[in-house]
Amino acid sequence: MSEERCTTFCPRIIGESKNLEMVLDRANRVAPTDCTVLITGETGTGKELMARFIHGHSRRKRKPFVAVNCAAMSKDLLESELFGHVQGAFTTALRNREGRFEAADGGTIFLDEIGEMPLDLQAKLLRVLQFKEFSAVGESKVRRVDVRVVAATNTDLVQMVRDGTFRQDLFYRLNVVRLQLPALRERKDDIELLVHHFMKKAGEQYGRQVEELCPCAMRRLTAHSWPGNIRELENAIEHAVVMGMGERIEEADLPTLDSLSEDELVDFMRPLSDDGIDLQTVLRQIEAQYIQQALDQTSGNKNQAANLLGLNRTTLVEKLKRGLLQPVSTAV
Numbered sequence: 001m002s003e004e005r006c007t008t009f010c011p012r013i014i015g016e017s018k019n020l021e022m023v024l025d026r027a028n029r030v031a032p033t034d035c036t037v038l039i040t041g042e043t044g045t046g047k048e049l050m051a052r053f054i055h056g057h058s059r060r061k062r063k064p065f066v067a068v069n070c071a072a073m074s075k076d077l078l079e080s081e082l083f084g085h086v087q088g089a090f091t092t093a094l095r096n097r098e099g100r101f102e103a104a105d106g107g108t109i110f111l112d113e114i115g116e117m118p119l120d121l122q123a124k125l126l127r128v129l130q131f132k133e134f135s136a137v138g139e140s141k142v143r144r145v146d147v148r149v150v151a152a153t154n155t156d157l158v159q160m161v162r163d164g165t166f167r168q169d170l171f172y173r174l175n176v177v178r179l180q181l182p183a184l185r186e187r188k189d190d191i192e193l194l195v196h197h198f199m200k201k202a203g204e205q206y207g208r209q210v211e212e213l214c215p216c217a218m219r220r221l222t223a224h225s226w227p228g229n230i231r232e233l234e235n236a237i238e239h240a241v242v243m244g245m246g247e248r249i250e251e252a253d254l255p256t257l258d259s260l261s262e263d264e265l266v267d268f269m270r271p272l273s274d275d276g277i278d279l280q281t282v283l284r285q286i287e288a289q290y291i292q293q294a295l296d297q298t299s300g301n302k303n304q305a306a307n308l309l310g311l312n313r314t315t316l317v318e319k320l321k322r323g324l325l326q327p328v329s330t331a332v
Contacts, residue, residue, distance in 0.1 A: 006287075010246070011049050011052050011056065011310070012195055013049060013050070013196055014190070014197050015181070015187060015190035015193060015194070016189065016193065016210060017186075017187035017188075017189045017190050019180060019182035019186055019187045020187055021178055022191065023180070023181060023182070025048075025178055026177070026179055026264060027050060027054055027057075028055060028057060030054065030111055030177045031053070031054045031055075031056075031057035031058050031322070032057065032059065033058075034056060034058075034148050035146070035176050035177050036105070036129065036149050036150070036151070036173065036174055036178070037051075037054060037150045037151070037175075037177050037178075037179060038114075038150075038151050038153070038157075038174045038175045039051060039150065039151070039152040039153075039178075039179045039181065040112065040152070040153055040154070040157075040176070040179070040180050041152075041154060041181030041182070041183070041306055042154055042181075042227075042229055042262070042307055042308060043154050043228065043229065043231070043297075043298065043307065044184075044228045044229030044230055044231030044232055044306060045182070045183060045184070045229045045230060046181060046230050046231075047112065047152035047154075047181060048067060048110060048152070048194075049114060050179060051065075051067070051108070051110040051150045051152065052065060052110075054108070054150055055107070055110075055148075055150070056109040058108070058148070058236065059216045060107045060108055060139040063104075063105075063107030064101050064103060064104050064106070064107035064108075065104070065105040065106075065107055065108050065110065066103050066104035066108070066109045067109075067110040067112060068081060068082060068100050068109065068110065068111055068210070069108070069110055069112045069113055070111055070112060070113045070114055070115075070116045070117045070118035071112075071113040071204060071301070072113075075118040075121055075157070076090070077126070078117070078118075079102055079121055079137055080097065080099070080123075080137050081099065082099050082100050082101055082121075083099040083101060083134050083135070083136050083137060084097050084098045084099030084101075084102060084136040084137065085097050085099075085122070085136050085137035085138050086136055086138040086139045090138070091135070096136075098136045099136060101128065101134060101145050101147055102143065102145060104145070104147045105145045105147060106146055106147075107147065107148070108147070108148045108149075108150055109148070109149055109150070110148050110150050110151075110152070111125075111150070111151040111152070112151075112152050112236065113153060113155075114151040114153050114174065115153040115154075115155035115157055115160055115166060115303060116155075116159075116303070117165075117183065118184070119165070119167065122166065122167045122170050123167065123170075123221070124194060125170060126167065126170045126173060128145070128147075128149075128171045129149060129170075129174075130173070130208075132144055132146065133259070134225070134264060141294055142158060148285065149174070149206065151174045152205070154303070154304055155207075155303045155304070155307055155313070156307070156309045156313075157171050157174075157175075157269055157314065158171075159312055159313075161232055163314070167254075172304060175245060183226070183229055184226040184229045184230055184232075184233060185225050185226055188222055191221055191222050191233065192222075192228065194233055194234075195213060195221060195233070195237055196213075196277070197217070198233065198234045198237035199213070199237055199249070199323070200240065201234075201240060202238045202241035203238060203241055205238075205243060206242055208241050208242075208245065209247065210241050210245070210247055210248070210249060212248045213248065213249045213250060214248055214249065214250050216250075216251040217240075217251040217253070217254055218289070220250050220254060220257070221233070224257045226277070226296070227297065227308050228297060234256055235255075236254060236257070237249075238252070239253075240253040240254050240255070240291065241256040272320060275284045275325065286321075287321065290309060291305070291316070291319065293321075294306075294308040294309050302316055302317060302320075
């Protein structure tokens with residue numbers, strides 16, 4: 001399919017690659033149920049979009065869809081955000097406040113970056129999943145809700161369970177059905193479809209009439225490895241639409257694409273001289289550059305950076321401890 005057509009409550013998911021088709025087939029099968037779903041994939045692959053797709057194809061589609069980013073708040077703030085609080089529960093609790101679970105009653109709550117949730121709060125979430133009940137911060141009264149939970153992560157929860165940073169029982173509760181979203185580099189056949197979709201979207205947003213993309217620009221886009229995935233591609237096309245002067249996007253209109261694809265790596269390599277090179281030093285420099293890019297792209301979040309690089313978080317931390325970034329930057 002080139003485009004998944006949905007109700008007004010459901011977004012479109014664009015693509016026709018086999019990798020995406022397989023995920024959409026599973027999503028369509030699980031959506032009508034109340035089954036808990038865990039969506040995994042790299043940053044920028046569209047995990048919230050998939051959660052909204054599931055909600056839009058469920059019996060709950062006319063009820064609220066509530067999204068919460070578990071990495072955006074401290075433990076105390078996150079607990080209050082999810083479960084609400086009563087007046088006087090803490091210094092700044094000047095009145096009762098409804099939590100996001102109550103706001104989502106009858107509908108779906110989407111817990112993004114679930115791997116960032118503190119352990120003690122994980123226990124409270126587990127109880128909601130098991131018994132559909134919780135208590136607001138500062139009260140003993142038990143409240144009940146009818147909410148479907150869809151969670152997402154770009155971290156390796158299995159490794160986190162081994163490391164003792166994520167509860168095994170909660171993992172099993174969340175991982176009833178898992179949808180692994182493919183990275184954009186794994187579905188490059190979809191890039192052209194996505195480019196034209198984002199061209200139209202940006203054109204409407206900025207009042208520009210952009211009809212086509214020059215072949216050189218398209219080759220540049222399809223050669224890129226897209227570590228930021230669909231979100232990075234959308235930003236690149238938005239940049240090109242804004243900066244372009246006519247109805248066609250030229251290669252010069254594209255932003256600088258920092259990471260190196262396999263094709264671009266050939267240009268990055270220096271010719272081997274008769275004196276040879278220190279291969280280990282060169283490899284360390286390349287590795288350091290990619291690590292720095294991953295950290296910059298994720299605002300220093302080591303879990304997300306490790307995921308972009310295909311590493312365990314502990315491996316990345318060890319590399320940073322060894323001062324791997326010294327050739328590039330002293331910032332960690």
